[in-house]
Amino acid sequence: xxxxxxxxxxxxxxxxxxxxxxxxxxxxxxxxxxxxxxxxxxxxxxxxxxxxxxxxxxxxxxxxxxxxxxxxxxxxxxxxxxxxxxxxxxxxxxxxxxxxxxxxxxxxxxxxxxxxxxxxxxxxxxxxxxxxxxxxxxxxxxxxxxxxxxxxxxxxxxxxxxxxxxxxxxxxxxxxxxxxxxxxxxxxxxxxxxxxxx
Amino acid sequence: xxxxxxxxxxxxxxxxxxxxxxxxxxxxxxxxxxxxxxxxxxxxxxxxxxxxxxxxxxxxxxxxxxxxxxxxxxxxxxxxxxxxxxxxxxxxxxxxxxxxxxxxxxxxxxxxxxxxxxxxxxxxxxxxxxxxxxxxxxxxxxxxxxxxxxxxxxxxxxxxxxxxxxxxxxxxxxxxxxxxxxxxxxxxxxxxxxxxxxxxxxxxxxxxxxxxxxxxxxxxxxxxxxxxxxxxxxxxxxxxxxxxxxxxxxxxxxxxxxxxxxxxxxxxxxxxxxxxxxxxxxxxxxxxxxxx
Numbered sequence: 281x282x283x284x285x286x287x288x289x290x291x292x293x294x295x296x297x298x299x300x301x302x303x304x305x306x307x308x309x310x311x312x313x314x315x316x317x318x319x320x321x322x323x324x325x326x327x328x329x330x331x332x333x334x335x336x337x338x339x340x341x342x343x344x345x346x347x348x349x350x351x352x353x354x355x356x357x358x359x360x361x362x363x364x365x366x367x368x369x370x371x372x373x374x375x376x377x378x379x380x381x382x383x384x385x386x387x388x389x390x391x392x393x394x395x396x397x398x399x400x401x402x403x404x405x406x407x408x409x410x411x412x413x414x415x416x417x418x419x420x421x422x423x424x425x426x427x428x429x430x431x432x433x434x435x436x437x438x439x440x441x442x443x444x445x446x447x448x449x450x451x452x453x454x455x456x457x458x459x460x461x462x463x464x465x466x467x468x469x470x471x472x473x474x475x476x477x478x
Numbered sequence: 479x480x481x482x483x484x485x486x487x488x489x490x491x492x493x494x495x496x497x498x499x500x501x502x503x504x505x506x507x508x509x510x511x512x513x514x515x516x517x518x519x520x521x522x523x524x525x526x527x528x529x530x531x532x533x534x535x536x537x538x539x540x541x542x543x544x545x546x547x548x549x550x551x552x553x554x555x556x557x558x559x560x561x562x563x564x565x566x567x568x569x570x571x572x573x574x575x576x577x578x579x580x581x582x583x584x585x586x587x588x589x590x591x592x593x594x595x596x597x598x599x600x601x602x603x604x605x606x607x608x609x610x611x612x613x614x615x616x617x618x619x620x621x622x623x624x625x626x627x628x629x630x631x632x633x634x635x636x637x638x639x640x641x642x643x644x645x646x647x648x649x650x651x652x653x654x655x656x657x658x659x660x661x662x663x664x665x666x667x668x669x670x671x672x673x674x675x676x677x678x679x680x681x682x683x684x685x686x687x688x689x690x691x692x693x694x695x696x697x698x699x700x701x702x703x704x705x706x707x708x709x710x711x712x713x714x715x716x717x718x719x720x721x722x723x724x725x726x727x728x729x730x731x732x733x734x735x736x737x738x739x740x741x742x743x744x745x746x747x748x749x750x751x752x753x754x755x756x757x758x759x760x761x762x763x764x765x766x767x768x769x770x
Contacts (some may be wrong), residue, residue: 336586368525378735387507417732437758437761437762441757441758441761442742442743442757444760444761445543445544445743445744445757445760446743449770462767464770467763468763468767469763470762470763471564471764471765471766471767472763472764472767473762473763474762474764475564475763475764475766476764
């Protein structure tokens with residue numbers, strides 16, 4: 281695996297120079313994940329964070345009706361994991377699987393130790409990532425609690441412009457917490473507003 | 479007169495499913511050396527080699543998806559496909575028929591096995607090509623050209639040894655039924671065993687063939703079996719084929735469009751910015767709406 285995206289991520293997000301990146305990537309674990317292959321199952325303790333080099337993962341839970349509720353999509357350059365399960369060493373409620381054939385970089389505690397050893401800035405940057413994650417989750421809760429289907433959709437296409445092209449519509453509806461029919465209605469209404477024939 | 483030699487004979491890659499109705503071998507752009515740039519204006523070729531689909535109450539196919547910036551050409555050899563689009567168009571492509579859809583500024587469409595075919599099941603065999611559009615036409619109005627086999631003019635080979643159906647371009651004075659934005663030739667050669675046919679295209683035209691049925695001898699030297707693809711060098715104009723058994727051969731030759739290609743999923747534009755715009759327009763409903 282070439283790890284072009286991962287190396288770019290380490291450089292841009294973590295400000296690491298080339299030799300530090302090469303050192304980190306030396307012997308790093310990667311995995312090619314088949315479509316629908318699970319990387320995490322509910323009941324397991326999550327040990328890894330997944331960086332998506334190429335492809336598309338999702339994290340979901342099974343609700344009381346046995347239906348999948350999608351919490352997160354992770355296309356290229358996204359990280360996905362159950363941070364709570366890793367940190368508190370407790371069984372996860374979530375599943376992570378691949379929507380497309382996907383190449384992932386597996387980030388374990390050894391990697392975190394290695395990157396921490398590179399300098400004191402790691403803690404600061406990790407804090408920043410964690411708070412960004414919390415900010416994102418809060419925004420998502422806010423939208424799920426009070427926003428119209430249209431507002432949820434418009435926020436979604438801003439965050440993930442190309443995901444609608446890559447997944448079935450019901451998955452997007454699940455992520456948005458709306459019925460597939462509501463997503464169809466939103467898209468039909470937008471088409472009525474914006475579609476100019478000829 | 480100069481011979482156009484074979485550059486590469488390409489066996490079919492392992493098939494994959496597009497939706498649940500098309501089991502295709504991709505030749506362009508993922509086979510070795512068959513990049514969009516090398517094959518321009520033919521920027522994608524998916525080939526559903528002959529495959530038996532059992533009867534199904536629910537027609538199999540591909541759900542609603544957009545296209546912008548090029549044309550899709552679907553050639554049916556076995557089975558039937560029904561299609562619908564966001565501009566209100568639709569139809570059925572039957573055996574020997576061709577649907578030439580100019581997506582251009584954008585359409586949403588879906589393609590399924592035709593209902594009756596789906597119910598009875600049967601052999602299914604199709605080619606789908608994506609033909610690039612020059613920058614000046616990428617945002618032109620979408621349109622359809624539906625050609626039944628009867629609409630396609632053909633050239634009779636001597637002694638009734640076969641026909642060359644001219645889908646687009648020109649073969650020995652027989653004009654193709656489809657209009658194109660850039661110069662190209664697209665034929666189905668239907669040959670009886672031992673029939674020979676010769677072809678001549680400008681040296682600069684990117685030229686290839688796909689053996690749909692039977693097997694052929696190319697330039698009296700290279701035996702090419704069913705489901706194999708031949709890419710020709712751009713080193714001459716003329717080549718010949720001879721059917722070593724009854725054969726159907728798709729012949730393609732087109733003037734390359736010498737412009738940058740930016741492609742992502744179902745969009746083929748000239749720049750990254752145009753791709754971003756295409757995705758945004760799709761998300762915002764500017765391609766219209768089509769029920770799944």
